[in-house]
Amino acid sequence: MGMIRLIDSLNNGEGHNVRVLILNEPLQVRKMMIDGSADFAVLPATMAAIVYNKGLEYRLVAVPVWGTIYLIGSDTTVSGWKDLKGKRVHVMARGMTPDVLFRYLLEENGLIPEKDVTLDYSFPTHIDLANAVASGQADIGVVSEPLASLVIKNNRAVRQIFSFEQEWKKFQDIPLAETAFMAKNDVIRNNRQLVEKIISAYEASTEWVNQYPDSAAGLIVKYNILPDTGVAVRSIKRSNLKFVRAGDVKPQVEAYLNIFYRMNPDITGGKIPDENFIYR
């Protein structure tokens, strides 16, 4: 969503050699990095670490999104973490950011995942899970923006229970560096100018979206990301969009990854990424 003005300006003739593809699942993005067809990619930060540590030729350029995940549901008996005890919570996929963040927050709040709280992975994609919560098949679910806002709009019984970004701040003084913007090494080496141009365009786009959420919402509907401008405005405000160059938040990114590395080294690809991970 932060990129929407950039997408729009590309469609209006500027830089017609750049094409933006919006995919539903991070694994689809990663596929394009494995086969090398993506020059730039936006994906969860933990997956960016995996991609880098497994030797794929991509580096972290920026962190454009700082917390989009919410616990939402129609279960009215849950207001605090303790109320989750004995409940079934639907989560998209094991090992992905919503799952590992939720497990982290459960543990920090004194609950043991899969003992005190049942984690249900029956709805394996973001969209399946959002539909399940919207239709009432799932009482409580961990859902990311913009789908969380959409579900809350479509089913009046569903409300926000927790913002993961807010809950995270209670235990950590580093921000939730949830999303990564990566560039391919080839492009960095051979066309640094393009990388810089895209960085500034993406940065300007994100600033514009935050400043003029109503206009941005119009574009978000125009490009079929959301069906409704009201939902888009709300979702922009709940997505913590802020484009920051990776070089300016290196310690924060490392601290963020380290938390997950300590939970399970596989989440960051077996180690904490080295110096070269971050583009300067």
Place this chain on the structure above:
Amino acid sequence: MKISFTDKQYVSIASVVIMLVIWKILAMHFGSDFVLPPPEKTFFTTFKLFTDSHFLAIVGSTLIRSIIGFIFSGILGMGLGIIAGINPLFNAFLRPVLVTIRSTPVIALILLALIWFTPGSVPVFIAMLTMFPFICTNVTDGIRSVDRELVEMAQFYRAGRKRIIREVYIPAIIPFIISGTSSAIGFGWRAIITGEVLSQPEYGIGTLMQNAQTFLNVDAVIAWTIVAVIIGYMFEKVIRWSEHKLIAWRF
């Protein structure tokens, strides 16, 4: 006779070696662990799996699911199969049901089961639906294959009903049950793991495969596949072994 047996073994070993060589060549061609890791690295990962503290819980959970699925489909398949074998009208009634279940893609059944059942029972349900039609059809065919004249002759000599079942029907249907079970387990075992990949119960081979895929541990995805293949092969062996035992009992 002895020579032809070792010849066969020799060819089987050659087949395995050729598969490994092709694997190694492909791995060298792609030259990257996240496209296709080399066989030696994958075998090392496989051995490491055996030492995982959760290994027994993971493999045990999948095995228990398949055994429960198998028992249910065995009871249901034999029960309905026997009735259909004896009663042609019931057979005509049952046939469209079996054809429908068999022609439904496994993935469609899984997607529905994900909505209907809890994660742990999805694979059991899937196993049951994939295995039961095989067993049922084979039992029916077995009973229908019984020589009518043999039954009439037995009745003519006033052999008791029990004796006819024990000495005419059971020997006739056992080979059918064995071959039905063998194909049923082959399909069921694969379906269970597919079900686990999608339903993600806490422990299960499929869960770990999906996990490994998420974390781009391609060697672990293949290592779990090897574990699944070994167990599938062992199932096959057990069935063959019980076939020999049952045939020995028959005479």
